[in-house]
Amino acid sequence: MSETSAASAAELRAALVRALREARRITSPQVTEAFAAVPRHVFLPGTGLEDAYRDDAVFTKRAADGRPLSSVSAPWLVATMLERLAPRAGDRVLEVGSGGYNAALLRHVVGSTGSVTSMDIDPDVTGRAEVCLKQAGFSDVRLVTGDGTTGVPDGFPYDRLVVTVQATEIASAWLDQLTGDGRMVVPMRLRGLGRLLTFTRERAGLWRGDGWEQCGFVAMQGPGARDPVATAVLADGVRLRWDGGAAPDPVRLATAFRAEGREVWSGVTVTATEGSRAVLDLWLATTLDAFGRLHTSSSAVPQVLPGGTPATWGPDTLAYLVMRPVHGDATRFEYGVAWHGSDAGVAEAVAEQLRAWDRDHRGGPGPVLYIGAASDDEATCVRRMSERSGPRLVLAWPRSAACSGPRL
Numbered sequence: 001m002s003e004t005s006a007a008s009a010a011e012l013r014a015a016l017v018r019a020l021r022e023a024r025r026i027t028s029p030q031v032t033e034a035f036a037a038v039p040r041h042v043f044l045p046g047t048g049l050e051d052a053y054r055d056d057a058v059f060t061k062r063a064a065d066g067r068p069l070s071s072v073s074a075p076w077l078v079a080t081m082l083e084r085l086a087p088r089a090g091d092r093v094l095e096v097g098s099g100g101y102n103a104a105l106l107r108h109v110v111g112s113t114g115s116v117t118s119m120d121i122d123p124d125v126t127g128r129a130e131v132c133l134k135q136a137g138f139s140d141v142r143l144v145t146g147d148g149t150t151g152v153p154d155g156f157p158y159d160r161l162v163v164t165v166q167a168t169e170i171a172s173a174w175l176d177q178l179t180g181d182g183r184m185v186v187p188m189r190l191r192g193l194g195r196l197l198t199f200t201r202e203r204a205g206l207w208r209g210d211g212w213e214q215c216g217f218v219a220m221q222g223p224g225a226r227d228p229v230a231t232a233v234l235a236d237g238v239r240l241r242w243d244g245g246a247a248p249d250p251v252r253l254a255t256a257f258r259a260e261g262r263e264v265w266s267g268v269t270v271t272a273t274e275g276s277r278a279v280l281d282l283w284l285a286t287t288l289d290a291f292g293r294l295h296t297s298s299s300a301v302p303q304v305l306p307g308g309t310p311a312t313w314g315p316d317t318l319a320y321l322v323m324r325p326v327h328g329d330a331t332r333f334e335y336g337v338a339w340h341g342s343d344a345g346v347a348e349a350v351a352e353q354l355r356a357w358d359r360d361h362r363g364g365p366g367p368v369l370y371i372g373a374a375s376d377d378e379a380t381c382v383r384r385m386s387e388r389s390g391p392r393l394v395l396a397w398p399r400s401a402a403c404s405g406p407r408l
């Protein structure tokens with residue numbers, strides 16, 4: 001690299017660190033120093049310097065059908081995960097899902113008395129990461145090729161474990177390989193919602209996860225792979241997506257959707273900057289048995305909310321979350337429910353849950369995702385999230401007023 005481009009890489013890196021600090025994605029001195037020191041462009045050969053220091057993911061491998069298989073994750077997300085993981089000097093860290101960049105940042109934070117093991121199911125990825133890590137001066141990161149759901153038994157216990165691929169379950173091996181006061185950060189798909197969870201051990205046999213930042217990741221491959229989120233096309237440019245729970249009948253819902261839409265308003269108003277959706281969507285995913293998200297091009301159904309609006313259904317009725325401005329107050333919006341079909345009760349049930357969230361949980365600590373058995377003492381409103389092989393996952397809302405949602 002020429003002297004000029006080395007200088008501009010350093011300037012671009014410094015600008016990225018400033019932006020991440022201003023956005024409060026980086027908050028600690030350790031993570032600041034690591035981001036300032038590790039040259040991201042070295043992990044992205046063939047990508048221009050400007051793009052290497054843009055706050056975006058760069059896809060490094062795709063399947064034949066175009067699906068992304070591997071990437072160097074977006075700096076804002078890498079920074080958020082590092083801050084949540086809170087690695088300390090001297091820690092042993094296991095990263096599931098490699099790329100090299102995050103492993104180098106981790107290596108910088110844990111220092112010469114710590115260690116970093118980075119594993120990936122794809123030998124192309126570990127091979128590439130090894131070359132880039134060496135080039136960036138981090139040749140002592142241990143790279144392992146294999147399925148991440150087994151962890152890396154040779155080398156445990158780990159003080160910190162970070163998963164950088166989307167999981168739908170928690171592998172028992174991850175819990176078994178962590179120290180008693182270990183910490184684990186996992187991007188999860190829960191009823192189709194992508195959320196970042198930070199887990200700590202509450203007591204023997206019970207782990208507690210929270211955080212809930214919205215995030216997307218490439219899907220897990222190998223034995224931990226799960227069906228993609230199911231999709232049905234209801235009309236031109238209108239898709240309903242759901243992930244477990246009561247499945248819709250797409251043909252009947254498409255017919256319902258052609259009927260004229262009606263609306264029910266909840267009386268619950270929020271400010272545009274309150275950021276209520278991240279938690280509200282989780283509340284609806286907990287309390288509605290039929291839960292999915294409606295995605296549209298804005299011209300198809302203009303009132304559908306960005307990023308996919310929470311939706312529910314009955315046999316012949318589709319209902320979904322909408323907002324309208326509050327008359328005379330440009331800063332506030334009211335939540336409501338648009339519905340098509342024959343059963344007004346489907347929309348009323350959503351409106352009732354909007355009011356329950358407003359009354360019992362708005363502005364509160366939010367839910368906890370327990371791994372293991374959460375008892376009724378710890379929560380009133382719960383939903384079991386994993387039906388498959390791994391440890392039991394229970395999404396639980398703190399005890400407050402009576403909860404009209406399902407119980408264990």
Ligand SMILES: C[S@@+](CC[C@H](N)C(=O)[O-])C[C@H]1O[C@@H](n2cnc3c(N)ncnc32)[C@H](O)[C@@H]1O
Pocket residue numbers: 069070071072073096097098099100101102103119120121122125146147148149164165217218219220221222223224
């Ligand atoms: C988003 S990339 C990781 C990004 C990386 N940590 C970085 O430094 O930016 C996700 C990686 O997970 C890997 N992966 C997918 N399924 C896996 C599995 N079962 N075990 C281990 N790695 C897996 C993919 O091959 C891909 O390289």
